[in-house]
Amino acid sequence: MQVIENLKVKEKAYIEKLENGLTIIVIPKQDTQKKYAIFGTNFGSIDNNFVVPGNTKPTKIPDGVAHFLEHKLFEQENGTNSLDVLSALGVDANAYTTNDHTAYLFEATDNFNEALDELMNYVQNPYFTDENVEKEKGIIGQEINMYEDEPSWQVYMNAMKLMYKENPINVDIAGTIESISKINKETLYEVYNTFYNLSNMLLVVCGDFVPEEIIKEIKNRITKNDTQIEIQRIYPNEQEEIVKKEETKIMEVNNPIFEIGFKDKLCEKKDMVKKHIAIEIILYMLLGKSSKTYKKLYEQGDIMSQPDLDYEFSKQYAHVLISGIARNPQNVVKELKTAIEEYKKCGLNEEDFNRIKKKIYGDYITEYNDVSNIARMFLADYFKGINSFDYLEEYSQVSLQYANQILKDVFKEEKMVVSIVKGA
Amino acid sequence: MEYKNKEIKEGINLHMIQTNNFKTNLLSVFLTTPLLRETVTKEALIGSVIRRGSKNMPSTEQISKNLEEMYGASFDCGIEKIGDNHVLKFYLEAINDEFLPQEENILKKAIDTLLEIVFEPLSENGEFKQEYVKTEKENLKQIIEGKIDNKAKYAQDRCIEEMYKDKPYGLYKFGYVEDLEKITSKELYEYYKKMLKECKIDIFISGKIDTTKTKQIIETNETITNIQGRKILINKGQNLENVKNPEIIEEKLEVTQGKLVLGLNIENTNLDEKYIAMVYNTILGGGANSKLFQNVREKASLAYTAGSSYIRQKDNIIIRCGIEIANYSKALEIIKKQIEDMKKGEFTQKDLDNAKQNIISAIKFIPDEQDTQITYYFGQVIAGSEVSLEEYIKRIERITKEQIIELAKKVNINIIYFLTQK
Structure with missing residues (x-):
């Protein structure tokens, strides 16, 4: 077992890799009653083309399979639904699918071991039938329609389509009503047997645990007998250029919303965290509440709150996202471009840089307020090849000079896209 | 976890929650008034104007810079209907001194900052800064009109509105465009001064805190010393009767x-x-x-x-x-x-x-x-x-x-x- 400690936030993580390939991370938190467990696989919506171990030819699956499988995994052979069973235990259970992973989770105060029984049992034992697969199409169809009515999701999806030509990140995680109609139980089993191999999975628990004891509890609940496999995933060659600069969608909204993206090159693993920190600092310097540009846009009445500032990345994609509400999104684009050019010319202001760096430090510490947030963060970071403590460790290495370099490398006008949703 | 509730002055309460579970201290001030058509829009507008500037931090930029210096303390405000009451909520979250890279006393700074923002907003010649009020009126108008943008939430709000037609609970918490247009910065400032004299005030402090010291910080804060006690009434309101045909x-x-x-x-x-x-x-x-x-x-x-x-x-x-x-x-x-x-x-x-x-x-x-x-x-x-x-x-x-x-x-x-x- 590997133990890593972070002295700044005063927490420890215990990492154990089992012989069957499963990785377990335990983050003990004394004083809390809440316990959290999350069981995930490194399989998300973009993993739609792969070679099933033993086969020679690749398998291409319809859009939305990872998410569909997430819905169906709860169904059990004895007729019960694990979500109901977990609810009956009084634990708060859920699951979600992202572009690069799928996760099953619960949080509990009582009945943790019983809930762990259920979680580990249903994730390891799929039960798909023609009938239960058909039934789910109506429910997921309504989930897709719900997102159709959500302007913020539409503006996000359009930004992806503007940036990515081939990468399946440009398709809705849930797929379309048409694409999910092609899913059957055979598709689900094939995908399950490939990606739900323990060597492709991670289990994180956070709460008042003794690491050795909880790892033993987890080991006792492993029933799958997997041999470790190497999954060959096939991703299309994505061009470095964007697809199109701009897209506006008309919906019935009063306030226009925007999503500005900068398509970025994939980053080497060793630089990922440092780069992420630098980009966060730059984003707050550009459009954070204390910035000149925010002040100007606010006073002009163009924006009424700080846009969301994000850097999204995995092993297969990387991009900056700036999103929010604006009376006239074009003014935001214009001012943002001016601010970037000015910083490129004169360099980032040192005083502002140091102050924002302090802010980012506080943000990272605050991430450790809640057991559920800690566990989800460790899981998501792990699938990117990152240990979450790295953010606090590498923080001090981000210099002004490095940030200036990142600004030049990432915030390029030719890599910028603008997606807008507004009223007619 | 230990919870203590203490009346500082009549109608003004300090609630302290001593807990070791968090990396942060969370402070909040809640101002509670009866929910009324005449005042609902003004109160929503006050929430927005207040975050624009205070006596010693006259702009959003200044407030933000101060918060960033406190290792990214975050300030937030919201407005809510609780029964027939309208509640203005102000929050400030700051990391606990224990997790700072060097020794500093952020808690006192955080408490003083929040109290200043809420109780000593920027004023010029006995009114809110006109420019701020003008921008915030525009913003609030956008928020009110943007009600339809989230359709699922809109449907829920509309159902409640129809159910409580012409009753306080049917009011939209952000108010009404037609009322908004008439509000002047002088009138708004005077209303806020009156509100601060009459409304129910609750101050919450949660975190790894020393309750005796924290209480002292609050009680010796100048704003708190100057503020008077008040008789308050929590609006119980009236609930609906069942109708025969929906x-x-x-x-x-x-x-x-x-x-x-x-x-x-x-x-x-x-x-x-x-x-x-x-x-x-x-x-x-x-x-x-x-x-x-x-x-x-x-x-x-x-x-x-x-x-x-x-x-x-x-x-x-x-x-x-x-x-x-x-x-x-x-x-x-x-x-x-x-x-x-x-x-x-x-x-x-x-x-x-x-x-x-x-x-x-x-x-x-x-x-x-x-x-x-x-x-x-x-x-x-x-x-x-x-x-x-x-x-x-x-x-x-x-x-x-x-x-x-x-x-x-x-x-x-x-x-x-x-x-x-x-």
């Missing part, structure tokens, strides 16, 4: 999915029955085991969202489903059947146990969620009761099936609201 309202917007919302009323409930109503709601539409989720979603495959929530102060249950428009009648029929089945006692002991277990878990989560903690204790204050978490759990545990059936008989559909395609 009102049916259909509204058309550009939507792909129909949003069906039912407003249920529970007539004449006493304090004890509120606990029963919570359990009732959980069985009906509280989660994955609930009747609505099971029957509308899992069995009939009609929806992705299907559930209900209970508004404790008003004794209403709001049912919401997102459905295919053509399935309106089918979905409505299934929903009505669930309500009828509750009256007939057609739910099992297991359903009841599950529901209680769910609520109890949620209560047990409270000590590990800093903002929920504050919301819980404030809710107790507004309800005029002081029930500890342990006592709360006991009250849920002892609820019986018979009590649920008795309550179910008083549950009535007052309104059926459907948001559909143009």
